[in-house]
Amino acid sequence: MYRNRKSFIAVLITIVALSWGCKDDPPSEVTLPSNLEISFLVDTIDHGTVAIEAKADKANFYTCTFSEGTESTTDEASDGLFSYTYSEAGTYDVVVKAHATESEFIQQEESVTITFPVPGNEGDYPTAGYSTPTSYSGYDLVWQDEFDGNSLNSSDWNYEIGTGSNGWGNNELQYYTEDNASVSDGYLTIEAKEQFFNGNNYTSSRITTLNKQSFKYGRIDIRAAMPFGQGMWPALWMLGQSFPSAGWPYCGEIDIME
Missing domain, CATH: 2.60.120.200 (Jelly Rolls)
Known part of the structure; x- marks a missing residue:
């Protein structure tokens, strides 16, 4: 009986010790970034290319997702600088995230419009486009200048x-x-x-x-x-x-x- 009691005490102490040793520490609170600001620069020389600069307080890194058609590309940068070249003209959504961790972040969605010059028309006048009406319901035309002649009309300009x-x-x-x-x-x-x-x-x-x-x-x-x-x-x-x-x-x- 004495030996069995000793074994019981030893086992009990071991279980309690293991229980104390496996207790998890409480998770630390994550501070999210704040004041996310995004600036765009659409390159008018290298057509289709857009540069993005993201800034936020307390951000550890940034990600930016560019969508084009059914495809999307996500880049990561510690300095918040991104660049992407679109293949076609259009208006596209861009999602920028400022991360504290991979899963803890704030985000902002913006749209960017990309245009391309008409091939072969650089320096030439457009041959197609909107035609301004010369009349509207309820309005009377009081002045127009179609720039006829070879100089500005000094009576108007x-x-x-x-x-x-x-x-x-x-x-x-x-x-x-x-x-x-x-x-x-x-x-x-x-x-x-x-x-x-x-x-x-x-x-x-x-x-x-x-x-x-x-x-x-x-x-x-x-x-x-x-x-x-x-x-x-x-x-x-x-x-x-x-x-x-x-x-x-x-x-x-x-x-x-x-």
Whole structure:
């Protein structure tokens, strides 16, 4: 009896010791990243390529999923920098995740639009596209310019010359001249050039209808082909007729395209 009791105590102690030794530690709480910000840069030289920069607080690494058709590609980067080249024009979804761990993350979904120049049309006018109607129900046509002739109609248009104040308020790098605009075959062409002129490395043209054409209410249609290339910033916009006296932004501004 004495020996059996001793064996029972030894076995009991062993079981208790093993039970204590196998107890799991409580899981530590994971801190998720926050303030995820995503910036896109669509390359206008290497067409179809988009660069993405993701930033977030307390992120250990990032993943980015690019979808094209039925296929998707997921890349991982510790610095949040990604690049992908699409094979076709279109609007695509991009999902960026900022990870604390592989399974703990925050995410943001954005869309990116990819365009390609028409083959063989670089530098040429588009031969197809939207045609602006000359009439709408309930509207009367009060002005139009089809750019007939070989120069701008000075009764409708002004040239703004120079660099303005602080690069026209936008730190623009070009010097505006009359020589960069031309009219021919029903087209107004504004050409930005890399050339040194009056202390600037670039030239272009800027035209307005100030004090010559102004409208209250109604509708304005513009048919224009946009340039492609790095550094281009075409813009079509409207300012209030009070701009010379009230100044910007008090005169108001409506951007048609910028």
